[in-house]
Amino acid sequence: MNLFADIRSFVIDCLDGMVAAGHLPGGLSLGNVTVEPPRDATHGDMATNAAMVLAKPAGQKPRDIADRLAELLRADARITSVDVAGPGFLNLRLAPNVWQGVVGAVLSTGTDFGRGTLGQGKKVNVEYVSANPTGPLHVGHTRGAVFGDALASLLDFAGFDVTREYYINDGGGQVDVLARSVYLRYLEAHGQDVAFPDGTYPGDYLIAVGEALKAKVGDDYLDKGEQYWLQDVREFSTDAMMDLIRADLKALGVEMDVFYSEKSLYGTGRIEAAIDSLRAKGLIYEGVLEPPKGKKPDDWEPREQTLFKSTEHGDDVDRPVKKSDGAWTYFAPDIAYHHDKVSRGFDALIDVLGADHGGYVKRMKAAVSAMSDGQVPLDIKLCQLVKLFKNGEPFKMSKRAGTFVTLRDVVDQVGPDVTRFVMLTRKNDAMLDFDFDKVMEQSRENPVFYVQYAHARVASVMRKATEAGIAVDDAAVQAADLTLLDHDAELGLAAKLAEWPRLVETAARSNEPHRVAFYLYELAGTFHALWNKGNDVPSLRFVQDDPKVTAAKIALARATSVVIAAGLGILGVTPAQEMR
Numbered sequence: 001m002n003l004f005a006d007i008r009s010f011v012i013d014c015l016d017g018m019v020a021a022g023h024l025p026g027g028l029s030l031g032n033v034t035v036e037p038p039r040d041a042t043h044g045d046m047a048t049n050a051a052m053v054l055a056k057p058a059g060q061k062p063r064d065i066a067d068r069l070a071e072l073l074r075a076d077a078r079i080t081s082v083d084v085a086g087p088g089f090l091n092l093r094l095a096p097n098v099w100q101g102v103v104g105a106v107l108s109t110g111t112d113f114g115r116g117t118l119g120q121g122k123k124v125n126v127e128y129v130s131a132n133p134t135g136p137l138h139v140g141h142t143r144g145a146v147f148g149d150a151l152a153s154l155l156d157f158a159g160f161d162v163t164r165e166y167y168i169n170d171g172g173g174q175v176d177v178l179a180r181s182v183y184l185r186y187l188e189a190h191g192q193d194v195a196f197p198d199g200t201y202p203g204d205y206l207i208a209v210g211e212a213l214k215a216k217v218g219d220d221y222l223d224k225g226e227q228y229w230l231q232d233v234r235e236f237s238t239d240a241m242m243d244l245i246r247a248d249l250k251a252l253g254v255e256m257d258v259f260y261s262e263k264s265l266y267g268t269g270r271i272e273a274a275i276d277s278l279r280a281k282g283l284i285y286e287g288v289l290e291p292p293k294g295k296k297p298d299d300w301e302p303r304e305q306t307l308f309k310s311t312e313h314g315d316d317v318d319r320p321v322k323k324s325d326g327a328w329t330y331f332a333p334d335i336a337y338h339h340d341k342v343s344r345g346f347d348a349l350i351d352v353l354g355a356d357h358g359g360y361v362k363r364m365k366a367a368v369s370a371m372s373d374g375q376v377p378l379d380i381k382l383c384q385l386v387k388l389f390k391n392g393e394p395f396k397m398s399k400r401a402g403t404f405v406t407l408r409d410v411v412d413q414v415g416p417d418v419t420r421f422v423m424l425t426r427k428n429d430a431m432l433d434f435d436f437d438k439v440m441e442q443s444r445e446n447p448v449f450y451v452q453y454a455h456a457r458v459a460s461v462m463r464k465a466t467e468a469g470i471a472v473d474d475a476a477v478q479a480a481d482l483t484l485l486d487h488d489a490e491l492g493l494a495a496k497l498a499e500w501p502r503l504v505e506t507a508a509r510s511n512e513p514h515r516v517a518f519y520l521y522e523l524a525g526t527f528h529a530l531w532n533k534g535n536d537v538p539s540l541r542f543v544q545d546d547p548k549v550t551a552a553k554i555a556l557a558r559a560t561s562v563v564i565a566a567g568l569g570i571l572g573v574t575p576a577q578e579m580r
Helices: 003-020 050-058 062-073 096-112 139-157 173-189 204-217 226-252 270-279 331-343 355-371 407-414 416-423 447-467 474-478 488-510 514-536 547-571
Strands: 046-048 079-085 089-094 123-127 161-168 258-261 284-287 305-308 319-322 348-354 378-383 386-390 432-435
Touching: 003 046, 003 050, 003 062, 003 488, 050 062, 050 089, 062 079, 062 089, 096 474, 096 488, 096 547, 123 139, 139 161, 139 226, 139 348, 139 378, 139 386, 139 407, 139 416, 139 488, 139 514, 139 547, 173 204, 173 226, 204 226, 226 407, 226 416, 270 284, 270 331, 270 355, 305 355, 319 331, 331 348, 331 355, 348 355, 355 378, 407 416, 416 432, 416 447, 416 547, 447 514, 447 547, 474 547, 488 514, 488 547, 514 547
Parallel strands: 123 161, 123 348, 161 258, 348 378, 386 432
Antiparallel strands: 046 089, 079 089, 284 305, 305 319
16 A cells, blocks of 8 residues: 555546646656655645646746646545645645554555565565675674665565675785785784884784694695695685674674675676677777876776777776786776676676776666666765774774774664664765664654654553453454544554655665664654653543543554564664563
């Protein structure tokens, strides 16, 4: 049940009727007609821009269109009033039984209320985290992991067929550095004194890996050149790091469907096949790029290179895919990886990357557009940095990692639920301050507490009702007489519940899971306001002397907790049954 979609359909029917009656010209595009909550709640329950967006193409004054449309809208029993505001906006108020019906729909549908069909089963690949396998995940990865995982869950809830994927960057030189760092820990495990040169990984997390390598090979690699051990240690170390990363993700509640190795692209013909597919379309050529203005990128050189005509698909400059010495650029395997994604039949691709990948966006979108002939959209979401604070001071780095704050540092401090929710309290492209003290405060200023407290309050009401001998099982709650919910505060809460299906669709269309967290905070606020009114108005308390009235009020509370649970489920957060 998407009430806003239902009312919009009625608005469209009325507009079609106006066309049939000759009050509007035929052939108008109605795609921009919206029905949404008004910016000012005092103006009504819903607002439509129909007259405003149709006035110019119809060659009429918006007020004239609005007046005729208002007459037709008033004929619907669900609508109690229609007001024309300003130049032609229409504000609608709905009958109480409409909002009461929303409560019934939530209770009968459960946490599937709001689950949509927007996706129509289309296949979407969401790639996120994709950290280099050189150490534990850090706090920046944490934000990307939470964002990507919540986005995947949101899209699934909206009806898409979602694949969660991690791209293992195990094809570059950083893995050789990892192997050399592990080798130093291996020597250390044999009792040797070692020093870590600049550029190696000195974190304590490699101590256990060095000891494990010693347990596996004994002294076979002692006093041997790296040509003897590098490849083996590289594979051993990568496997150990991926085990560590999987454990980190599990601690955060993240599970991937696919782990895809960059190394699998080399020596298998996959890079060559991807580049050849672009060459067949006339998009690969040999040439010399003009020197860029300002700082020169790493892949520019004043020699002839193999270039991709990315400018034909929206990029600012063409991009090198093979250097003058015949080596692939970093971009080439990325093209091959996305070529593989397109070949797997995905209808849409989403990459979740760190803020430092801003220069990567246009070139990758160009490559996917070229390889899919514009049929597979790629959305790249950049996650900004997270600043950590504790006791009013920046949170210091982890000794275990050596140079950064790890995902485990955060989860061990506040738990996965708090971590996940707080990471979604800002849009992904905005900086986020994570204060370990504030996220544990029991106050309205702490969004995760405020939302969880609403769910826990409902659970408390249910427990107290049960103790008083009041039936609160699903059958009893669904049988409640919802017409007894007639106070403005109660109907206002029901109206907020009605926004949930629309919110899911809006968030899924824009790939913005933070909208779910924002909505839950607003819903919790509406619930807490009703609860607090009960302190002054006894008739608004959830448990009353009249069992029928109590049943209706408990039904409203239960419906609220159902929607909160559904939203928290998308965010990957477990709803609280009580606050400690």
